[in-house]
Amino acid sequence: MIAGQLSQRVVVTRDAASTRALAGALAAAARPGDMISLVGDLGAGKTQFAKGFGAALGITDTIVSPSFVLMAEYRGRLPLFHVDLYRLADAADALAGGLIDDRQVEGVTLVEWAERLADAMPQERLDVLIDGSGDEPRRITLRPGDATYARYLDAVPAGVEAADGDGVEAAMPEDGGR
Ligand SMILES: Nc1ncnc2c1ncn2[C@@H]1O[C@H](COP(=O)(O)OP(=O)(O)OP(=O)(O)O)[C@@H](O)[C@H]1O
Ligand SMILES: [Mg+2]
Numbered sequence: 001m002i003a004g005q006l007s008q009r010v011v012v013t014r015d016a017a018s019t020r021a022l023a024g025a026l027a028a029a030a031r032p033g034d035m036i037s038l039v040g041d042l043g044a045g046k047t048q049f050a051k052g053f054g055a056a057l058g059i060t061d062t063i064v065s066p067s068f069v070l071m072a073e074y075r076g077r078l079p080l081f082h083v084d085l086y087r088l089a090d091a092a093d094a095l096a097g098g099l100i101d102d103r104q105v106e107g108v109t110l111v112e113w114a115e116r117l118a119d120a121m122p123q124e125r126l127d128v129l130i131d132g133s134g135d136e137p138r139r140i141t142l143r144p145g146d147a148t149y150a151r152y153l154d155a156v157p158a159g160v161e162a163a164d165g166d167g168v169e170a171a172m173p174e175d176g177g178r
Contacts, residue, residue: 008143009153010163019045019130019138020052022160026142027056029155030078033105035122037114040130045138046112049128053110054080065112079107085116126152139163 013019030053038046047065054063057076066072066084074080081104114121126149129141144150 006144006147006150007153008141009156010139010141010165011156012137012139012161012163013045014137014161016045016048019048019140020055022140022156023049023052024056025157025160026152026155027053027108029151030057030108032078032107034108034149035104035125036108036110037121037125037127038110038112038130039115039127040138041133043133044130045132046128046130049130050080050082050110050112053108054082057108073107081107081109083109083111083114085111085113088113088116125149 011022013022036053038049040046047063051063054074054076057074057078057080059074059076059080061074063072063074063080063082065086066082070085070088071081071083074082111117111121114125114127123145125145127141127143127145129143130138131140132138142153142156144152
């Protein structure tokens with residue numbers, strides 16, 4: 001793989017259960033210390049993704065958006081730290097509050113509204129970008145921030161629908177190869 005040209009995958013889910021199932025399959029690739037940012041508009045399906053991911057880690061508690069705390073912790077095969085930055089006034093608050101700190105090394109951290117932390121998010125992470133809302137199909141882009149996160153791309157089940165323009169081409173420069 002050429003540095004700077006990490007591939008990404010773009011898939012489509014047509015209902016919430018499919019998004020949860022996709023997340024559950026990806027959870028098989030989870031390792032301690034992993035960081036996953038969930039980016040998408042209100043109602044895109046970030047929490048649905050977290051529910052499916054957590055269930056596959058063996059978490060039996062109901063995962064809901066941690067609206068009144070910035071982070072909720074769940075016990076599973078790996079601990080899951082579910083962060084929701086929607087109400088975050090200022091990224092500095094989160095860092096000052098120790099939001100992304102040493103505790104997460106033993107578990108997987110899922111961060112809704114991760115873009116609010118901007119450069120304070122570690123580069124080593126998986127981005128899950130969810131496009132669509134309401135009853136629309138969701139276009140879900142899985143983008144590894146570094147090569148170690150590429151293993152999540154291999155965890156996408158064979159039956160998952162690929163979006164138009166999926167694959168390495170999508171990560172290539174506009175004039176790539178021509
Ligand atoms: N393909 C799909 N994937 C995920 N959710 C879907 C899909 N189709 C419909 N939905 C519905 O969209 C809603 C997604 O809600 P969810 O709470 O997961 O969004 P969210 O991105 O976490 O929003 P918020 O920013 O408010 O936290 C749910 O009601 C779910 O049933
Ligand atoms: Mg949510």
